Amino acid sequence: MASSKSVVIAALFANAAITVLKFAGFLLTGSPAMLSETYHSVSDTGNQVFLLIGIRYSGREADDKHPFGYGKAQFFYSFLVAVLLFGIAGWESVTHGYHSIMHPHPVTTSTETLFGYQFPSHWVNYTVLIGAIAFETYALWKAYLGISRQMKEHNWESLSEAFRKTSDVTTLTALTEDFVAVAGAGIALFGIYLSRITGNPFYDAAASVFIGLLLMGFALALAWENKRLLLGESLPSGDERQLRAIVTQWDTVRHIDDFRTVFFGPEQLLVTADISFEDTMDTESIDEQITVIENALIEHNPQIEKVYIEPEM
Template sequence: MASSTTVVLAALFANAAIAVLKFVGYLLTGSPSMLSETYHSISDTGNQVFLLVGIRYSDKVASRGHPFGYGKAQFFYAFLVAVLLFGIAGWESAAHGYEAIVHPHPVAPGDVELLGRTFPAVYVNYAALLGAIGFESYALKKAYEGLSLQMDEHGWSTLREAFRKTSDVTTLTAFTEDSIAMGGAGLALLGVFLSRQTGNPIYDAVASFLIGLMLMGFALALAWENKRLLIGESLPRGEERDLKAIVARWDGVRHVDDFRTVYFGPEQLIVTADVSFDDGLNTGEIDERITAIERALVEREPQVQKVYIEPER
């Protein structure tokens, strides 16, 4: 999944199809981990819906009531993804898995007929999970490429640093979601296979419980990262210091009294500064320097969309 509408739509339809296939597998076999994975894919599908709404809403033109635009809509809808979808799906999955651990029941083998031949119903589970792993591998690769571009652009050295500093919540959500989806499908596949081979349903039940814990952990992590942007986070300290240094070194600037940055949308920054200029400069010369400084800040940091410099005497 990426931030483009086309890719998000493709992911939506694919995840919806995978959810149906997983649910069919659950109905045929009663596998707890398949039900957890059904919750997971339903969450992924809802995720795409919320991200599409966020992308569409954030594209609205700035208005009198929202003079800086609607960029934070993506933060809000990504927060909803974490709290309403992944949190609920995680809780339901963990609860279902716990119930299956405490009160284990044999997974119904079942059979399905296809093209005149009869197959064990568990093959539907295998097909659904292998298909999910294949799709999520491609989606994870695309999300990683997007995150890698940001890491190269900003000089972030690790994924952990990128997770803490990026303002592109669509890519952040995509990368984390696809990572968890890969892990969840792998766990479910392992649990279904072991229960099938040993006849012991505990493996399937434990896989369901672990999938729920993974989803809830993701919900907490993503909600926390979106919280920092919703309440107004500044540019990372090192990058903000570099921008401030540009202003401080400018010809005619005596002192930078105050310097602040804040995100008002994905990769959209406001910069404000109170600057003391040399006493010998007239109003026209100060205006020229402010215009030049604004241009230099935008050239240095493409995320800067608005610059407000207040001259001090």
């Protein structure tokens, strides 16, 4: 939880600073790609606030209405972030870029004055976007460190595997946002540069459309990943088989009648099992064996917070 929070806070400060710079760049130059990047950063800044709310809310203690706690709040707020990323940043970028393609404005060669110095206006965009890439790269690195710790802990071999399997959607969302932010700033920079050297405003506007499509694509992927957890996804089949093997290794266990796992929060796993024990065992022996099995399961997978085993007769 602390790791996720530090990742989000780093992204929040980076995006807030970048939003101001990008909007100033747009006001000075009128670049469609720069406006798209402003939408993007405004959305990202708001999204970090939602993620922090999710982290805070999920830390509430369990109560009568929520006996397993509020861990799924992070899933909900991360899903909300995906929707906003799609609806605000992505859609606005595409529509603004499309409008600029249909109604192009000529590339200007105006100059701006700052602190008594005059310089070409396009250098405002270059400076802002290069600064944005630097800020976002820092935030991306923080998010990558967070997901790398999970990959090492769970022996995941690639980022794509971590994307499919992680239950820490807050870090996953921050990582995705930061990656798209770096890519988007790079695309905007390239589009503005092409428009500048060719005198054709199409490249700037096309960069805006491409940034919007990129945002919408990643937003859909994030929404899908959060959907699986909101609906109560179990552990991957391979990991669940390992837990079943732990249960059946005891001579006192005849067979497993039912075995289920479900995430009820980030890195919070619930395991339930109906187990048939040997007929010769008395109640006290069964209780002792259940305790041993529960401890073995938790030791094998630290994500397991609750285990419920029901002996079958």
